[in-house]
Amino acid sequence: MPLWKIYHPVGVFSREDKQGLSEAITAIYARNLPKFYVGVVFQEVAADSFFIGGEPTGDFVRIWVDHIARTMPTPEIRAKFIEMVDAVLAPYVRDRGLRWECHIDETSYELWSIHGYRPPLPGTEDEKRWRAENRPSPVGPREVTA
Template sequence: MPLWKIYHPVDAFSAQDKRAMAERITSIYAQLPKFYVGVVFQEVSTDNFYIGGEPADDFVRIWVDHIARQFSEESMKGKFLKAVSRLLSPYLGERDLRWEMHVDETPFSLWSIEGLRPPLPDSVAEVRWKTDNRATAYAEGEGAPAG
């Protein structure tokens, strides 16, 4: 699961913008079942959003939780951040919105979906979850990596 929480000024994004951004964000995670990717847009009024002690009406804060996969190499972290910048630039930088983001990585073992522990990456069950785009029960051996 990557869960993206996007805190933004009121009316910064239209419904179409939000859908397009969510689709772009989901595309970054092509190796995962699509239903793993969640994006929450949270409007924050100027009187509730302060940067440096000053009201902010031009600032977007993005908080990403990664659980399904973690980055093991520094080079992958850099590539990910560059890809995010490219994908979101039309909605942020090109609109003169200041923004920042961070990514938290939670251990895979502390995650469940609908009461099920997700199958391991590249397992038979994960391939099925990706194909079906939903969580389903699986036999013990199906949750281990294929091979």
């Protein structure tokens, strides 16, 4: 599951901006993951509560992404992903003259559940069903690896 937490100045994103950016973020993952795995939280932060370099700011967007459903195993994949993220963010931050920073944490897949279910393994029939139904449901037994 990717969870995007977007900390931003008050009023910088309209409802339409939030919808558009959330859809663009979801599209990054939709080829490989069920769409319902993707969460985006917009958190407004007042200028007197957002400091960069010890100074209050009203033009900075901070994005914190948690990845659990998949990891990026190679430098090439990580670099390509960051390029995609920068392209998705550009119309909403860079092109508006905002400054931004983004980082991605990867959590072990084994430390995740959703709606009380252990998610299906990648590429399994259960995962294909979750994608098609766009919701979690009981999964079959997991294969044990040594």
